[in-house]
Amino acid sequence: MKQRILIADDDEKVLTLLSSSLKKAGYDTSQALNGAGALEAIRNEKPDLILADVAMPEMDGFELCRQIRNDPETANIPFIFLTAKGELQDRVTGLGLGADDYISKPFHISEVTARIKSILQRMAYMRPPAPAQEPETDLKGNLEQLNLAEVLQTLQMTQKTGGLKITNGNKVGKIYFDRGAIVQATLDKYKSEEAMYRILAWEEGLFEFDSSDRAETRAIATPINKLLMEGFDQRAEYLRYKEAMPAFDMVLKISDIEKADEAKPAAQKVLVLINGQRTIQDVINVSPINYLATTKLLYTFLKKGMVEIVEMFSDQKGPRDYGQLAQELYE
Template identity: 40%
Template sequence: MAVILVVDDEEPIQELLKFNLEKEGYTVLVAGDGPAALTMIEEKHPDLVVLDLMLPGMDGMEICNRLRQNSKYRDLPIIMLTAKGEEIDKVLGLELGADDYLTKPFSPRELLARIRARLRRAKPQTEEAELVRGDLRIDLNRFQVIVRGEAVELTPKEFELLRVLATHSGKVYSRDELLERVWGYEFAGDTRTVDVHVRHLRQKVERDPSNPEYIETLRGIGYRLKE
């Protein structure tokens, strides 16, 4: 799982982010100021940085600018946090190389969704291009699913739902987790959306949707792809 560096001088924010990120399986590093953050990046090589704008001594703008001037860190994903809401701060942060911007107070769920989106975009092209689970083949580059030798057509959300389940087959995902991973922070619906998409997905990939061999329901918990 990815390593996330949280750079913030407020201890409650550090603890909030550390708790929520570790709960998702990320390894979390914490720095309280700019020099400590730059040292940690040099030594620990995090996969993404959550960077507060207002820091003592060296602010987030300067840290972001230094990282982008260094060819080693030009592509390091940076999500900037700030208590300010002025448009000029957002524009400056993005111009200096931040990949995304979130204003405090923020929802941890929203931040997690943005982190996942940035990490997906940062993945090298050499990563696994196909997931094979029994008679189920998922081509991640062509967005194609083949079941028992035949291609099936899925909607984008059905494909992403199947990809999430297949990436960690055997892992049980709650409906809230699937909502967050597939629909993201901008989604305003409820968990019934997940049930509807699972039902449609089963109709397309299962021999008998009433007795699924791939997508298993754990009553009161959620869903998983059978190992």
């Protein structure tokens, strides 16, 4: 049986294009020219996914999404905003209402179909398993195939309770859920938001959700969409610094003891970790302060000549110009 997509847009040309393209991709479609008509069709048809514009007459896409999420019979239907509005606040509003994705116009139809396919596959993975005597793993995979944001939003949308274990090399982080809300995160000595943000910085790894694994304490009250926004903002800035710095597997040592001794208390917390044996990544991993703040401090130490690399790779052509890098980083 074909999956049905409900398309809501006040532009008839967009409706025709999307409907024709999605039918070629193997889906059934239904259409609505405004939010009110879409809401009625959704309640009658229970489509497998909703694709809706934001700016529509009678009822806009935000209100449509709100009503869909507030109705238990339609609350779990995947919802994608399709709109000409690309501002960050619009995205935050849409995701905060429970939307699963946000595609800005102009769009390429291959992008739309790819995102629809990804979300519907994710929903298929999350269908309740058959009853079992022992707790079973509900969801597992590779972050290269399903990114962490999608995994977390899936667990939120399906109101899961349990622990998500994420493994990256020899590091193991856990994010705990209670009825779809994130209530705790742990990574080595780190807990709560800092553990969450450090885990979100990982570019690869394996994940596994276990509904029998529960948090001992509730330490996070921040909504998941706000956590993701902050976490991925930090991750993006961290990756920019990482690209501008030497390889993170290089060992650091103090090169100017006098400057190091005069550093501020926050900087001292990082400088004390630099012992001529730890790599840049080691220092970030054990730092008592936020990982992004630690990375920024290390960048500054290198720029000011307070620390240096113990041994440069043979293909490195002289020292980096950190003044130039600093300028490039903010261009």
